[in-house]
Amino acid sequence: MSEEAAPYRASERKRVRTVTLQQMKERGERFTMLTSYDMYTAEIFDEAGIETLLIGDSAGNNVYGYETTLPITLDEMIPLVRAVAGAAKHALVVADLPFGSYQESPAQAFASAARLMKEGRAHAVKLEGGAHMAPTVEHLAKNGIPVVAHIGFTPQSEHALGGYRVQGRGDAAARLVEEAKTLERAGAFCVLMEMVPAPAAKAVTEALRVPTIGIGAGPDCDGQVLVWQDFAGLRDGRYPRFAKKFADVRTVLLDAARAYHEDVSSGAFPATEHSFEN
Numbered sequence: 001m002s003e004e005a006a007p008y009r010a011s012e013r014k015r016v017r018t019v020t021l022q023q024m025k026e027r028g029e030r031f032t033m034l035t036s037y038d039m040y041t042a043e044i045f046d047e048a049g050i051e052t053l054l055i056g057d058s059a060g061n062n063v064y065g066y067e068t069t070l071p072i073t074l075d076e077m078i079p080l081v082r083a084v085a086g087a088a089k090h091a092l093v094v095a096d097l098p099f100g101s102y103q104e105s106p107a108q109a110f111a112s113a114a115r116l117m118k119e120g121r122a123h124a125v126k127l128e129g130g131a132h133m134a135p136t137v138e139h140l141a142k143n144g145i146p147v148v149a150h151i152g153f154t155p156q157s158e159h160a161l162g163g164y165r166v167q168g169r170g171d172a173a174a175r176l177v178e179e180a181k182t183l184e185r186a187g188a189f190c191v192l193m194e195m196v197p198a199p200a201a202k203a204v205t206e207a208l209r210v211p212t213i214g215i216g217a218g219p220d221c222d223g224q225v226l227v228w229q230d231f232a233g234l235r236d237g238r239y240p241r242f243a244k245k246f247a248d249v250r251t252v253l254l255d256a257a258r259a260y261h262e263d264v265s266s267g268a269f270p271a272t273e274h275s276f277e278n
């Protein structure tokens with residue numbers, strides 16, 4: 001909402017980030033978010049100028065190998081958050097509240113968010129849900145926790161939504177705008193939209209003072225987010241339509257692993273320069 005909800009410069013000495021996402025929106029500048037779940041990706045993405053890093057509950061899929069985001073727990077999230085927060089020098093570090101850690105009550109949400117911040121050193125948290133989450137967002141925001149609201153397709157509700165489906169088509173677009181405004185009023189400093197039609201995301205972005213971030217939400221959001229294993233081409237198999245492969249890291253690693261295997265088999269590795277003299 002107003003200045004009050006606009007983020008924040010974390011007070012850690014090493015942080016030199018001075019421009020907020022809110023200011024970038026006001027200047028008409030786009031910002032970028034990538035997921036990260038470990039130290040090296042955090043370090044690299046931060047160095048590249050990615051403004052914000054998300055330790056998503058997508059770590060359930062992309063770190064732990066679960067089929068959905070539902071099984072991942074706070075205890076599984078926190079070490080990953082700590083690794084990213086420790087390595088990022090500039091980026092805003094946002095951690096997902098996992099399924100079951102915030103839906104029960106605003107008090108439960110606060111306790112979980114506080115763990116992500118105290119033990120994980122996250123700067124902000126993200127939670128899924130529309131207007132019904134407004135009281136929770138308000139409770140967190142009033143108690144000093146910056147909140148990103150995640151609307152549209154919310155993977156933690158995939159069983160209730162009937163699978164991976166675009167949300168906010170047709171008439172539902174107006175509802176999406178109202179939902180986003182309610183969350184902004186509750187104190188969300190940013191609204192993330194997943195798999196919504198581009199015109200609906202544009203309408204939300206224009207209706208809000210706070211910045212929006214899109215994934216599969218068209219080109220008119222204030223920022224964009226991708227899961228890093230998708231953007232880097234690490235994963236095997238089918239990618240969502242909204243994911244653009246900016247590199248083919250899977251092939252790079254596959255070729256490297258095959259070359260290593262081959263060199264060990266043939267005796268070419270280790271060579272003299274990799275061995276210690278007596």
Ligand SMILES: Nc1nc(=O)c2c([nH]1)NC[C@@H]1CN(c3ccc(C(=O)N[C@@H](CCC(=O)O)C(=O)O)cc3)CN21
Nearest residue numbers: 058061062069155164165166227229230239240241242
């Ligand atoms: N690697 C990865 N990338 C993600 O974007 C992602 C995760 N994991 N895990 C958590 C959620 C799940 N998400 C997903 C996963 C799959 C689709 C998908 O397959 N979408 C299809 C169908 C869309 C439709 O039917 O309308 C697509 O083609 O985009 C979408 C979002 C987004 N998140």
Ligand SMILES: CC(C)C(=O)C(=O)O
Nearest residue numbers: 035056057058096215
């Ligand atoms: C897909 C993004 C927005 C997310 O919530 C995650 O990575 O968990």
Ligand SMILES: [Mg+2]
Nearest residue numbers: 056057058096
């Ligand atoms: Mg998530």
